[in-house]
């Protein structure tokens with residue numbers, strides 16, 4: 001748990017709707033030493049693990065995912081909102097408070113049995129990350145971990161990801 005990173009997160013109340021306390025990570029991204037610290041936390045955890053790909057979730061996951069994949073010298077796979085990826089996709093839906101959301105991955109994103117780290121900025125209810133794990137597995141990858149910069153520990157995200165190694169650099173209670 002990094003005190004510097006934790007202190008840099010900006011709480012924005014009632015965004016994008018009333019009752020949500022948005023965790024704004026742009027102050028971390030804007031300071032190279034903090035951005036690097038965040039990236040290196042993920043890199044250190046997965047070096048020497050035989051990873052094949054880092055798969056990150058649209059859109060803030062991409063910011064860390066690309067950097068971590070480069071540092072680990074592995075490929076990067078974008079998991080995107082449905083309708084954004086140009087080639088053939090697998091799609092997975094999950095429930096939101098109101099309605100549902102669908103995310104997609106290219107069908108040829110992974111080689112069979114390839115070890116995959118899933119990255120996102122924040123774990124809340126876990127619906128997005130669980131759908132991402134299903135996508136990776138449908139596309140032939142093996143999920144070796146789900147890493148997040150921030151976990152909202154008052155929500156049952158981890159329960160939804162039971163059976164997978166879950167890591168968060170910063171816990172918000």
Ligand code: AMP
Nearest residue numbers: 021022023122123124125126127128129
């Ligand atoms: P969930 O599926 O509920 O775990 O939500 C995770 C996704 O929603 C992540 O991609 C986050 O970027 C975003 N998210 C959810 N809650 C927040 C929050 N309070 N602050 C910032 N991002 C959030």
